[in-house]
Amino acid sequence: MTLEVLNLTVQLPIDRVLTTVVRDVTFNVAPGEILGIVGESGCGKSITNLAIMGLLPPGAIATADRLELCGHDLRQLSAQSWRRIRGNKLAMIFQNPMSALNPSFTIGNQLAESIRKADTTFGRKQVEQRSLELLDQVGLASHRAFLRTYPHQLSGGMAQRVMIAMALACRPSLLIADEPTTALDVTTQAQILNLLLRLRDQFGMAVILVSHDIGLIEEHADRILVMYSGEIVESGPTAVVTASSRHPYTQGLLSCSPARQDLPPKTPLAAIPGVVPPIGQSMQGCRFAPRCSRAFERCLTHPDLVVRHDYPGAAFRCFAGETYVA
Amino acid sequence: MQMFNTIKLSKGGMSLGLVSSGVIVLLVLSFLVPLVVDLDPYRLSDNLRASIGLWNGSGPVLGTDDLGRDVLARLVYGARNSVGIGLAVVLVSMSVGVPLGLFAGVYGGWIDKIIMRVTGILMTLPNILLAIVIVSVLGAGLLTAMCAATVVAIPGFIHIVRSISALEMKRQYVHAARTSGDSTLRILWTEVLPNCWVPIVAQATLGFGAAILNIAALDFLGLGAKPPMAEWGAMLADARPFIESNPNLIVLPGLSLAATILGFTLLGDSLQQWLNPRTGVHQ
Amino acid sequence: MIIPAPPSVVLRVKPMSHEVVVIDGLSKAFVARQSLFTKQSLQALDNVSLTLRHGHTVAVIGESGSGKSTLARLLMRLERPSSGNISLLHQGRLTDIESIRSREFYRRVQMVFQDPYSSMNPRKRIWQIVTKPLTNLSDCARANLREIAERELQAVGLGTQHVDAFPHQLSGGERQRVAIARAMTVKPDVLVLDEPLSALDVSIQAQILNLLLEFQQRMTLTSLFITHDLSVVSHIADDVAVLKAGQLVEYGPTAAVIAAPAHPYTQTLIANMPGRPRTRSVLAGELQPQQRSNVPGPEARTTRAQSRPEFSFRVPRFDIGRDRELVQIKGVQR
Numbered sequence: 043m044t045l046e047v048l049n050l051t052v053q054l055p056i057d058r059v060l061t062t063v064v065r066d067v068t069f070n071v072a073p074g075e076i077l078g079i080v081g082e083s084g085c086g087k088s089i090t091n092l093a094i095m096g097l098l099p100p101g102a103i104a105t106a107d108r109l110e111l112c113g114h115d116l117r118q119l120s121a122q123s124w125r126r127i128r129g130n131k132l133a134m135i136f137q138n139p140m141s142a143l144n145p146s147f148t149i150g151n152q153l154a155e156s157i158r159k160a161d162t163t164f165g166r167k168q169v170e171q172r173s174l175e176l177l178d179q180v181g182l183a184s185h186r187a188f189l190r191t192y193p194h195q196l197s198g199g200m201a202q203r204v205m206i207a208m209a210l211a212c213r214p215s216l217l218i219a220d221e222p223t224t225a226l227d228v229t230t231q232a233q234i235l236n237l238l239l240r241l242r243d244q245f246g247m248a249v250i251l252v253s254h255d256i257g258l259i260e261e262h263a264d265r266i267l268v269m270y271s272g273e274i275v276e277s278g279p280t281a282v283v284t285a286s287s288r289h290p291y292t293q294g295l296l297s298c299s300p301a302r303q304d305l306p307p308k309t310p311l312a313a314i315p316g317v318v319p320p321i322g323q324s325m326q327g328c329r330f331a332p333r334c335s336r337a338f339e340r341c342l343t344h345p346d347l348v349v350r351h352d353y354p355g356a357a358f359r360c361f362a363g364e365t366y367v368a
Numbered sequence: 369m370q371m372f373n374t375i376k377l378s379k380g381g382m383s384l385g386l387v388s389s390g391v392i393v394l395l396v397l398s399f400l401v402p403l404v405v406d407l408d409p410y411r412l413s414d415n416l417r418a419s420i421g422l423w424n425g426s427g428p429v430l431g432t433d434d435l436g437r438d439v440l441a442r443l444v445y446g447a448r449n450s451v452g453i454g455l456a457v458v459l460v461s462m463s464v465g466v467p468l469g470l471f472a473g474v475y476g477g478w479i480d481k482i483i484m485r486v487t488g489i490l491m492t493l494p495n496i497l498l499a500i501v502i503v504s505v506l507g508a509g510l511l512t513a514m515c516a517a518t519v520v521a522i523p524g525f526i527h528i529v530r531s532i533s534a535l536e537m538k539r540q541y542v543h544a545a546r547t548s549g550d551s552t553l554r555i556l557w558t559e560v561l562p563n564c565w566v567p568i569v570a571q572a573t574l575g576f577g578a579a580i581l582n583i584a585a586l587d588f589l590g591l592g593a594k595p596p597m598a599e600w601g602a603m604l605a606d607a608r609p610f611i612e613s614n615p616n617l618i619v620l621p622g623l624s625l626a627a628t629i630l631g632f633t634l635l636g637d638s639l640q641q642w643l644n645p646r647t648g649v650h651q
Numbered sequence: 652m653i654i655p656a657p658p659s660v661v662l663r664v665k666p667m668s669h670e671v672v673v674i675d676g677l678s679k680a681f682v683a684r685q686s687l688f689t690k691q692s693l694q695a696l697d698n699v700s701l702t703l704r705h706g707h708t709v710a711v712i713g714e715s716g717s718g719k720s721t722l723a724r725l726l727m728r729l730e731r732p733s734s735g736n737i738s739l740l741h742q743g744r745l746t747d748i749e750s751i752r753s754r755e756f757y758r759r760v761q762m763v764f765q766d767p768y769s770s771m772n773p774r775k776r777i778w779q780i781v782t783k784p785l786t787n788l789s790d791c792a793r794a795n796l797r798e799i800a801e802r803e804l805q806a807v808g809l810g811t812q813h814v815d816a817f818p819h820q821l822s823g824g825e826r827q828r829v830a831i832a833r834a835m836t837v838k839p840d841v842l843v844l845d846e847p848l849s850a851l852d853v854s855i856q857a858q859i860l861n862l863l864l865e866f867q868q869r870m871t872l873t874s875l876f877i878t879h880d881l882s883v884v885s886h887i888a889d890d891v892a893v894l895k896a897g898q899l900v901e902y903g904p905t906a907a908v909i910a911a912p913a914h915p916y917t918q919t920l921i922a923n924m925p926g927r928p929r930t931r932s933v934l935a936g937e938l939q940p941q942q943r944s945n946v947p948g949p950e951a952r953t954t955r956a957q958s959r960p961e962f963s964f965r966v967p968r969f970d971i972g973r974d975r976e977l978v979q980i981k982g983v984q985r
Contacts, residue, residue: 082852083823198715227714228879228923254852298857307886307905308864313857317822540770547727548833549757549787562774 278356
């Protein structure tokens with residue numbers, strides 16, 4: 043197992059009060075597997091990522107029964123140990139590549155920085171060679187001239203490819219991609235995600251792909267985790283979950299995009315009513331119940347994550363889902 | 369369950385606030401104390417030869433200067449003068465600089481170009497030098513020194529306000545205000561100006577310290593306050609011949625000056641931190 | 652001349668209504684000074700012509716840099732065009748929008764911005780935000796503004812408890828409803844929507860889309876709907892205009908364009924539509940670093956002659972082509 047997370051809970055100081063924003067999140071990522079985490083704003087997926095990377099904001103408290111990356115316990119790491127893990131075993135790419143690249147340095151400079159961090163013995167020639175190699179792997183022109191370009195000369199898609207190249211410099215075991223294509227155009231999205239798939243096949247690294255777009259996750263992830271308001275509400279192999287989801291929220295997400303609904307134009311779409319509860323709000327019972335069409339009395343108690351009978355690798359958190367027949 | 373990732377709150381911000389509040393308190397006291405205690409900064413001593421010295425059991429607590437004047441009294445009155453002068457300079461430069469910066473940022477175009485060129489030129493000239501030039505032209509005196517300090521402080525306000533207003537004009541809610549029918553002047557007043565206050569306040573507190581320093585420098589050079597006015601810069605100048613025999617005459621005004629300027633600078637800093645919604649999270 | 656629709660293509664053609672907004676040959680170039688001697692111009696829009704008819708919704712679709720936001724800003728008089736003009740049906744005649752008084756113009760044409768958070772002053776309360784167009788543009792009494800605000804909020808499906816709140820206290824979807832309420836308060840004839848769904852979560856998008864549909868039908872709005880999402884277009888728009896790099900490459904009734912796109916760019920967009928089986932037809936043309944500069948407005952291709960040699964790439968450049976021919980689809984009357 044590349045990453046093992048057991049009962050991760052994160053509390054953040056909000057308005058000077060510690061509130062629980064992520065509750066009991068448990069999942070594993072195997073080598074070569076793409077885990078897709080789906081959720082909308084306020085679901086806690088970004089906080090979960092930050093907790094795994096050790097980048098929570100000051101004042102945050104995270105607890106977990108287990109948090110291991112390739113066998114290393116991530117819970118009590120010092121800053122120095124974190125520096126050894128990040129950029130070596132663990133790499134990440136974020137949503138807006140333009141703001142992640144330093145505008146004052148050339149691409150070559152920034153690539154070299156990542157390469158040297160991974161392998162401190164490299165000399166200039168070797169660094170350059172490796173840079174070109176990485177650029178080639180991500181589908182950019184492997185020219186020395188390209189190394190001299192600045193971030194502002196690149197389009198969004200190219201910048202994101204550079205970010206991926208930088209992330210790959212250390213041959214990481216785990217790559218966390220937090221909404222890597224949200225800021226990009228539709229056609230570029232397809233290119234970047236294809237690239238990630240290809241790299242996964244080539245290097246066998248584990249990938250956590252986070253997005254609010256379930257269609258994207260459906261198409262590119264092996265396993266899926268659906269998060270709502272700080273909890274996992276459904277998990278399992280993608281094909282299983284999208285074809286026969288048990289949780290009403292997952293079903294809502296799958297059905298409410300206009301592309302999926304084969305309704306005639308100008309007719310009202312099916313939508314999930316209501317809004318996501320404010321982050322950290324404490325609630326009695328199921329957190330999705332206020333918006334759920336199938337809520338009943340039992341939903342006043344908090345449901346646990348239950349493994350499915352038909353697919354042991356999948357689980358969901360819903361009382362109504364237990365008796366659900368497709 | 370094991371705990372991890374607890375990050376301690378930084379104490380730096382709080383100590384800044386403490387120091388600056390201490391200084392402010394002292395300055396406020398300088399206004400109140402003379403109402404209670406009888407301090408006369410101008411009374412000369414009869415016996416000039418024996419007058420200079422430290423506290424010798426009776427008489428002025430911090431000693432007297434070469435003319436027999438009470439040093440403590442002069443420090444206190446000097447504080448009042450400094451505060452008053454600093455306030456005047458900051459208020460005037462703010463009332464000139466902020467509108468100019470707003471017009472430059474909001475209206476753009478030629479107004480912006482002209483104002484920024486002039487501001488740029490003024491900012492490249494060293495402050496003290498420019499102040500000296502102005503005073504030399506207008507003639508020495510406290511009023512002209514204050515004018516010089518004001519002129520020197522104005523570009524700072526123009527620059528910061530113009531940057532912010534130019535940025536604000538690009539915001540979507542300014543576009544929305546325009547499509548809601550607001551005129552440009554209205555937008556300036558209701559959308560742009562309220563977002564400028566925080567940096568203006570920070571600039572004003574920093575400017576306070578700078579104004580006091582500039583005036584003190586001019587006084588030291590003899591271009592500002594005329595005797596017998598009690599003012600720290602002038603006290604420094606007067607005390608130069610006695611630097612070896614009575615260092616307290618230089619050290620005390622110098623310390624007061626340094627502490628006041630430091631206090632206001634730190635106040636400006638901690639105000640910026642405090643007003644920034646992202647820092648200052650407590651548990 | 653009316654081109655009859657071929658019988659194999661089924662079109663839902665709305666009866667032709669009168670023109671409300673006519674955009675004719677609109678071009679916009681942003682000029683930036685690279686240095687004291689060189690100027691660089693970015694052609695954001697190049698000779699775009701569109702017509703908005705009464706009660707119809709025209710969707711403008713394109714990717715970033717296509718100029719669609721510039722089009723919206725030009726229509727809202729937030730920028731001046733470099734050439735071409737925009738006319739609005741005013742007092743019975745099509746008049747150039749520059750010659751209409753601000754007050755009257757904004758009473759008839761309103762906008763919903765892309766980001767509901769940044770389009771509201773964070774220091775103002777919701778009722779102030781919602782009623783601002785009303786106070787500026789009409790002579791309504793100031794006394795009952797809060798009641799008016801409550802009414803408008805209810806019309807967009809929000810409870811009245813938000814009336815005194817600040818924007819940051821609302822969720823994204825709620826803020827966008829407030830933005831729509833603000834635009835609808837003056838009962839405009841034309842509504843310009845600049846990617847109103849892009850900043851929202853997917854489940855909220857459906858809600859807001861339903862709200863917009865409701866307004867569209869209830870008030871016979873004429874609207875210009877800018878988006879990058881084709882699935883939304885097919886659901887809400889009567890006509891669609893496809894922009895690429897500032898040029899209009901396809902324009903016609905939605906159903907026809909989506910069923911049988913004529914231009915290769917449109918075909919690629921449709922093939923990449925989420926939810927459709929992807930045929931992996933990928934545009935490779937973006938693999939060239941461009942001379943960009945910090946100019947207000949969208950990133951657009953520059954027209955400055957390249958002084959450095961162009962990079963050559965392994966992947967052949969998929970050139971969309973410089974032909975300006977507007978591809979007309981069956982059934983559109985010119």
